[in-house]
Amino acid sequence: MKSLSDLTNRPTCVSPNRTMEKREAESGEAHLTFPARREKASAAFGHHTIDVREVAFDIDGVVADTMALFVTLARERFHLNFLTKDHLTCYDLHLCVPAARDVVDELICLTLDDEHTPLIPAMPDAVEVLTELARCGPLRFVTARIWPESMVAWLERNLPEVPRERIQVIATGDPDAKLEVLQRMNVRYFLEDRLETCHMLAKDGIQPLLFDQPWNRQWSPFPRIVAWRQFRDLIALPHGREP
Numbered sequence: 001m002k003s004l005s006d007l008t009n010r011p012t013c014v015s016p017n018r019t020m021e022k023r024e025a026e027s028g029e030a031h032l033t034f035p036a037r038r039e040k041a042s043a044a045f046g047h048h049t050i051d052v053r054e055v056a057f058d059i060d061g062v063v064a065d066t067m068a069l070f071v072t073l074a075r076e077r078f079h080l081n082f083l084t085k086d087h088l089t090c091y092d093l094h095l096c097v098p099a100a101r102d103v104v105d106e107l108i109c110l111t112l113d114d115e116h117t118p119l120i121p122a123m124p125d126a127v128e129v130l131t132e133l134a135r136c137g138p139l140r141f142v143t144a145r146i147w148p149e150s151m152v153a154w155l156e157r158n159l160p161e162v163p164r165e166r167i168q169v170i171a172t173g174d175p176d177a178k179l180e181v182l183q184r185m186n187v188r189y190f191l192e193d194r195l196e197t198c199h200m201l202a203k204d205g206i207q208p209l210l211f212d213q214p215w216n217r218q219w220s221p222f223p224r225i226v227a228w229r230q231f232r233d234l235i236a237l238p239h240g241r242e243p
């Protein structure tokens, strides 16, 4: 998957107060998978560090473990008890979830709707690291979801020690629209799980940091972040100050 919000072939979902339009399928996407490259990002990055003021974050699949909820719902609602996140080896879930197309469509809709979004768990250590980084300035999130409200509420609930004015969320409604938003924000580094988005950003000068997930384990030239603690080790804070 992708951050569920920008799934290719996403079905039309009708939830209590919103409708998500189906997107056109992306062409030419490779779905072959290879063993994850788990090199240290710091090694791939040389001795570079990241100024915390120059980084922004995707949400689904990076901060929020959105596909963990997808798997839970698949087991509870459709008795797909064998399913784990490791089965989700491609962004288009229809190609890697062994279930009928309408079942996958319904699961995607359930996972993204307002009722279930609050149930998404945070990625391990994301809360601790983001809380620490927020002491140095606002946390900037750019999501391809169409509406920001449910994720703003999710972030505020999961980051209770971060002042609300330090949580900034922009919903682009389209993964390709992230580039312009990030450029306007003077972002140099973006933590993202969707490989296609990483390639798109890199072409225009934004350094992607690929957050490791089963659906992005093709080879790529981008530093792979396998854990939030590893990401934290790359961060330099203003004036050499540790938060």
Ligand SMILES: [Mg+2]
Residues within 6 Å of the ligand: 002, 003, 004, 058, 059, 060, 061, 062, 192, 193, 194
């Ligand atoms: Mg994502």
